[in-house]
Amino acid sequence: MVAVKLDGVATAKAVKAELAERITALTARGVTPGLGTLLVGSDPGSLSYVAGKHRDCAEVGIESIRVDLPGTATADEVRAAIAGLNANPAVTGYIIQLPLPAGLDENAMLELMDPDKDADGLHPTNLGRLVLGVGGEITSPLPCTPAGIVEMLQRYGVPISGRHVVVVGRGLTVGRPLGLLLTRKGLDATVTLTHSRTVDLESYVRQADILVAAVGVAGLIKPEWLKPGAAVLDVGITRVVNPETGTARLVGDVDPSAVDVAGYLSPVPGGVGPMTRAMLLRNVVDAAERSLS
Ligand SMILES: Nc1nc(=O)c2c([nH]1)NC[C@@H]1CN(c3ccc(C(=O)N[C@@H](CCC(=O)O)C(=O)O)cc3)C=[N+]21
Known part of the structure; x- marks a missing residue:
């Protein structure tokens, strides 16, 4: 199997085109x-x-x-x-x-x-609203990376409801809020949040219908750990500098040969990163619209 690429550049472009129309309306x-x-x-x-x-x-x-x-x-x-x-x-x-x-x-x-x-959704009030809002309309900014992950899965038609999402990493900007978002009514995923103290990480990864890796350890996730056909979203970013040229290369948490096992793969670069930026713009536009109503 060769995974379908979850193309963050193309998806972010589509989101940005929609936002540009809303911005024109706001400016008017x-x-x-x-x-x-x-x-x-x-x-x-x-x-x-x-x-x-x-x-x-x-x-x-x-x-x-x-x-x-x-x-x-x-x-x-x-x-x-x-x-x-x-x-x-x-x-x-x-x-x-x-x-x-x-x-x-x-x-x-x-x-x-x-x-x-707060365009990042990271102020305690907005994180609190994310916890309190078990379901219903979202009226507060969502953390950009989790929002970008959900937007990308939805636009590619990857089923989320009832599926087992395994998140690797419990950080403030990705893992922790992603678990809160995905378990809301309307998204309805079953989430396992793993981290650096998890015993036998591989055994959890193996169960994932959707795997999100956000720890920043290059190549941590091995292809043989994955359930064949799983959706794999790589969010880890390690900058590897070539000492000869001085240029940096970005390396993800997922071993690139996962492309032969996964059903969908969001790569680094070109995956979740551009979606994170698109969601930041969406939060700014949402807030500007809220200020009018
Ligand atoms: N308050 C706050 N909010 C954040 O959202 C936040 C932050 N701090 N600190 C750091 C992380 C990281 N982050 C990224 C955003 C875009 C790309 C991105 O666009 N990456 C491109 C490559 C970019 C490049 O080449 O450097 C890609 O993956 O294709 C990556 C990482 C936001 N973060």
């Missing part, structure tokens, strides 16, 4: 959506993601406002930047690019955001 009503990014330090991965987010905004007609602080910034300086983004009327939504440099308390900073401007 006098609302210009604006995405702010707060980046502290100069981690190469973070610099690349933030640049991508600003390119995406330009593509669909969202203003973007970039705030960059040096890696030496103090907690007070970061708090002041957050207060500035909360107060800036041009910023209808923003993100704090994670991870923050060691020594800055991420959770404390996320808590200072205006939850109505």
